[in-house]
Amino acid sequence: MVMRIAALRTVLVACAxxxxxxxxxGSEPETAPTEPxxxxxxxxxxxxxxxxxxxxxxxxxxxxxSAPKPAPVPTxxxxxxxxxxxxQPEPAAISLEELGARIKATPAIGAFSKLSLKNDIDDLVDDxxxxxxxxxxxxxxxxxxxxxxxxxxxxxLEDDEPDLALALARSRDDIWSRLVNPAEFAKLxx
Amino acid sequence: xxxxxxxxxxxxxxxxxxxxxxxxxxxxxxxxKPCGSIKSHERxxxxxxxxxxxxxxxxxVSIQGDRVVIEDK
Numbered sequence: 001m002v003m004r005i006a007a008l009r010t011v012l013v014a015c016a017x018x019x020x021x022x023x024x025x026g027s028e029p030e031t032a033p034t035e036p037x038x039x040x041x042x043x044x045x046x047x048x049x050x051x052x053x054x055x056x057x058x059x060x061x062x063x064x065x066s067a068p069k070p071a072p073v074p075t076x077x078x079x080x081x082x083x084x085x086x087x088q089p090e091p092a093a094i095s096l097e098e099l100g101a102r103i104k105a106t107p108a109i110g111a112f113s114k115l116s117l118k119n120d121i122d123d124l125v126d127d128x129x130x131x132x133x134x135x136x137x138x139x140x141x142x143x144x145x146x147x148x149x150x151x152x153x154x155x156x157l158e159d160d161e162p163d164l165a166l167a168l169a170r171s172r173d174d175i176w177s178r179l180v181n182p183a184e185f186a187k188l189x190x
Numbered sequence: 191x192x193x194x195x196x197x198x199x200x201x202x203x204x205x206x207x208x209x210x211x212x213x214x215x216x217x218x219x220x221x222x223k224p225c226g227s228i229k230s231h232e233r234x235x236x237x238x239x240x241x242x243x244x245x246x247x248x249x250x251v252s253i254q255g256d257r258v259v260i261e262d263k
Contacts, residue, residue: 110213111237112251116220116258152220 094167096175096188103153108160117156120149125179125188132182139180146176214241214251221260223249 094102103109103117124145130136150172157165178184208216211228218225218241225243232240237253240263248263 108208110208110210110216112213112217112253112258113208113220115253115256116217119257120220156216 093171093174094164095171096178099168099171099175102161102164106157106161106164109156113156117149117153120152124149128179128185132185143176146179147172210239214239217251217258218243218249218260221258223247223260225249 103114109117124142127137127142127145131139131142150168154165154168157168179188211231214231215225215228224245225241225247226245227243229242229244231242234240234250235252239251241249241251243249250259250261250263252259252261
């Protein structure tokens, strides 16, 4: 009988202990929610909910360190502002008549040189006239003479009249096409 | 006062023109004449110069009619 009572007591003690343990297990989920909460919140890493939890857990800063990722978003902004092309006014093309007048007027070329250039131009115009009137001479040779003359002029002008030299360079093809065209050539003053 | 202004304008215009040796060298270059640079030049008449080049060439550069004429000397 005594043995039974003792066994019953042990059973009761064990039951009480298990009840206490069970009650403890049931209360733990209420105290521990902070730990499980932090783990799920860290994974998505949204900034707003984090600030409340960070005080208990100093381990959150490392995940916050990965926050600078949004930085690449502002970087593309300065790029569109970078291209600031500064358009410089380009010298316009020049007509044959204006070219002649400006060469006459420029102080960049001396009297001997101007007269020598005029002699070369007159010779070229005579050869072109012969080509147009009777197809005398070779057009390629005439074109070479013309190009040589243009280069001489540009060399004389480039130091003191760079704009005129550039305008001549831009107009050289137009002027040649006008010289080669019989109708346009006939309009030139003799 | 007006005379002084005229003289100043003429001086400015003259300084804007290339110097005679530069003009002579430009003409020789345009005509494809070897020269190097101008060593000396001597005026023989109006628009008539005798030019001595640093490479030893000598030329007479003149205007005859309406053409520039270059003769080897």
